[in-house]
Amino acid sequence: MKQAIILFLLFSPLFSIVMGNNKLNNLDSLIVYHEDYGNTIPPNERIDLLIDIGDILKNIYPDSSIYYYQLAIIEAEENSKKEEQAKLFSRIGGANYVKGEYDISLEYFLLGLNIWKEIKSKPGIARGLNNVALIYHMLENREKAIENHRISSRICEEIGDSIMLGINYFNMSLIYKDLKKYDSALLYAQYDYNIQEALKSPKELLKLNTLLGHIYLDKGDLQMAKDAFSITINTKPNTNKWDVCYALAGLADTELKLGNILESIKYGEQSLELAKEINAIWDIQYITGILSRSYAKLGDTRNAYYYHKKHKKYSDSTFNTTKDKKINYLKLKQKEAEYLLLEKENEIVSQQIRKKNIQVFMVILAFIVVLLIAGILFRISYIKSKLNRQLVTKNEEIAEKNKELVRLNNTKDTLFRIIGHDLKNPMSTVVSFTDMALSNYDHFEKEEIKEFITISKKSANDAIGLLENLLEWARNQTETKEIVPVKIKVLDLVTNITDSLENSLKAKRINLTVNVPPELHATLDINMTSVIIRNILTNAIKFTNKGGEIIIAAKQDNSKTVFSISDNGVGMDKEKLDGLFKMGSTSSSLGTNKEIGIGIGLLLCNDLAKKQGGEIWVKSSPGHGSTFFLKL
Numbered sequence: 001m002k003q004a005i006i007l008f009l010l011f012s013p014l015f016s017i018v019m020g021n022n023k024l025n026n027l028d029s030l031i032v033y034h035e036d037y038g039n040t041i042p043p044n045e046r047i048d049l050l051i052d053i054g055d056i057l058k059n060i061y062p063d064s065s066i067y068y069y070q071l072a073i074i075e076a077e078e079n080s081k082k083e084e085q086a087k088l089f090s091r092i093g094g095a096n097y098v099k100g101e102y103d104i105s106l107e108y109f110l111l112g113l114n115i116w117k118e119i120k121s122k123p124g125i126a127r128g129l130n131n132v133a134l135i136y137h138m139l140e141n142r143e144k145a146i147e148n149h150r151i152s153s154r155i156c157e158e159i160g161d162s163i164m165l166g167i168n169y170f171n172m173s174l175i176y177k178d179l180k181k182y183d184s185a186l187l188y189a190q191y192d193y194n195i196q197e198a199l200k201s202p203k204e205l206l207k208l209n210t211l212l213g214h215i216y217l218d219k220g221d222l223q224m225a226k227d228a229f230s231i232t233i234n235t236k237p238n239t240n241k242w243d244v245c246y247a248l249a250g251l252a253d254t255e256l257k258l259g260n261i262l263e264s265i266k267y268g269e270q271s272l273e274l275a276k277e278i279n280a281i282w283d284i285q286y287i288t289g290i291l292s293r294s295y296a297k298l299g300d301t302r303n304a305y306y307y308h309k310k311h312k313k314y315s316d317s318t319f320n321t322t323k324d325k326k327i328n329y330l331k332l333k334q335k336e337a338e339y340l341l342l343e344k345e346n347e348i349v350s351q352q353i354r355k356k357n358i359q360v361f362m363v364i365l366a367f368i369v370v371l372l373i374a375g376i377l378f379r380i381s382y383i384k385s386k387l388n389r390q391l392v393t394k395n396e397e398i399a400e401k402n403k404e405l406v407r408l409n410n411t412k413d414t415l416f417r418i419i420g421h422d423l424k425n426p427m428s429t430v431v432s433f434t435d436m437a438l439s440n441y442d443h444f445e446k447e448e449i450k451e452f453i454t455i456s457k458k459s460a461n462d463a464i465g466l467l468e469n470l471l472e473w474a475r476n477q478t479e480t481k482e483i484v485p486v487k488i489k490v491l492d493l494v495t496n497i498t499d500s501l502e503n504s505l506k507a508k509r510i511n512l513t514v515n516v517p518p519e520l521h522a523t524l525d526i527n528m529t530s531v532i533i534r535n536i537l538t539n540a541i542k543f544t545n546k547g548g549e550i551i552i553a554a555k556q557d558n559s560k561t562v563f564s565i566s567d568n569g570v571g572m573d574k575e576k577l578d579g580l581f582k583m584g585s586t587s588s589s590l591g592t593n594k595e596i597g598i599g600i601g602l603l604l605c606n607d608l609a610k611k612q613g614g615e616i617w618v619k620s621s622p623g624h625g626s627t628f629f630l631k632l
Helices: 002-014 021-025 027-037 043-057 062-078 082-099 102-118 122-138 142-159 162-178 182-199 202-219 222-234 241-258 261-278 281-298 301-317 328-355 358-422 424-439 446-478 490-500 502-507 526-542 574-578 600-611
Strands: 485-489 511-515 521-525 549-557 560-567 615-620 626-631
Touching (some): 043 062, 062 082, 082 102, 082 122, 102 122, 122 142, 122 162, 424 446, 485 490, 490 502, 526 549, 600 615
16 A cells, blocks of 8 residues: 555656546547647747657557657757756656666656756655655665655755655654654644645645555554544545545554444445446555455455455556557557657757768767667676576465475374364273163172272363363364463472373382572563473373373573473383474373373473473383473
8 A cells, every 4th residue: 555655646746637528539530640840839838748758658558658748858868948848858767766666766756856956946846756655665765755755854944845754754754654653643734734725625635635544554552543444434525545445444444443343344345346346456455455354354265365465466466567558559659750750860860970070980889789788688697697596585475385295294294184083082991881781770789880980081081181282282283372471489380280181100109309599589470481301200100000100390591491300100212202303203101090182282292382482392212201392
């Protein structure tokens, strides 16, 4: 949307952005008139005629408009009309802006500005600085843009040009909005408002009101934004369709952020219809993005996908010109005009030939031809190199997407395996024993039924533990969890975890030793760290034999806190260690007391450690237990 605003501002003060139907219909007659009578009319009228043709073509065929502007420049140079030269350079800059050639546009704007400086035209200098500032803004060199706007504003204040001063304030408000400096944006908008109110310019006030709506929208003052956009939309008559279109789009965006999805869709559809009518491609790009998100919120995936494709299409085509659709007669007229221009240049050359030696002239001509060929070859080489770089970038993006698809596919397979096998097993145990107890209730002793209930409860608890880890890991894969670091006493954290696992330790008569200094403090995310230590300690209990031993320790290592959990259980071989934290290698293992578990717990631990800037590693060997280390 920023490009649309700047394009509107660029041409409205300096060039004729609003072209009547009569001018468009008279394009052919203007070109014919120039060819038939161009050489017979006075230079001033000839220059004005060429400018009229260029102005009509500027927003539809910018390349052709540049050609006619250049013809006008030749006339202006021959008749020493500096003021006209400066205006024409600015027009060429504007045409290149339409093409998206901002570097070339800036070059011509600077040429025009330099002439205005040469002839000491303060109004021209003020307008030229505004032009240059807009291009710097478009190129995201906002510091340079603000500098030019401020100089232009000072000149406007000096000569009393309120209109140009208001334009500068409007543009500075827009720049500060893009910089997210909303207070400054509102301040300059207020400056412009005071000027437009004094000038009694209702159209400019509505345009300013729409900008205020978007400032409030970006700032998060949604009700203020809604009120501002409503004023623009409900003001009658408002002949500026682009302004209404942009306000409707802003209102749709505001309603979406307020959660009013149906209202957002309503205003979005109205804005899109208007944008299509005026062929505002930047607005269409903005609006289709809003509609895609609104339908997605509504759960209408078909429409969400439809508008997403439209948004992508217009995003890809933004700033691209449609040179391949030029009217054939315009090409013919342009070729004929080029021939007339060459004839005129030949007359000039003939005069020079009579004054200079023919041999010297041929050398110069040959040199010019070589330079032209070299320039063309360089341009072709540059375009080819640019396309190659874009191709390489696209290939790299595709490769990254393929890697992501492989990772997601592996994740899907693992989740299906876990759900289909590991979660099924404990629940099958619950169903089996409860079914056995119900079917033969009268044939079992109370102690046997109590044993069935105990086994079923243990299997259900195992399933809940597995499900908690699974859900936590899935959330960790799909959501961005915010880290909440808190300074805590490490011993308190460890004690809370060990207390929660006391029954598991007693059931296997495992001796637990805690070696954590009482004075040790650490700053970490309590919930994430608790999940990590609880999972590792649960695994240690699972793979430690009855009567075994587990040691939990913690110490300070420079600015890091290092935890270690050691057991004298079954241990792991190298193959098991290598696949411990890999998605494709997660596997279920029975504990020493036939406990059920899944490999997803350690994947979760590894992810949560990395989120805190930490790491996990393991030392283990078969029959000699394992030691897990956690550094945060």
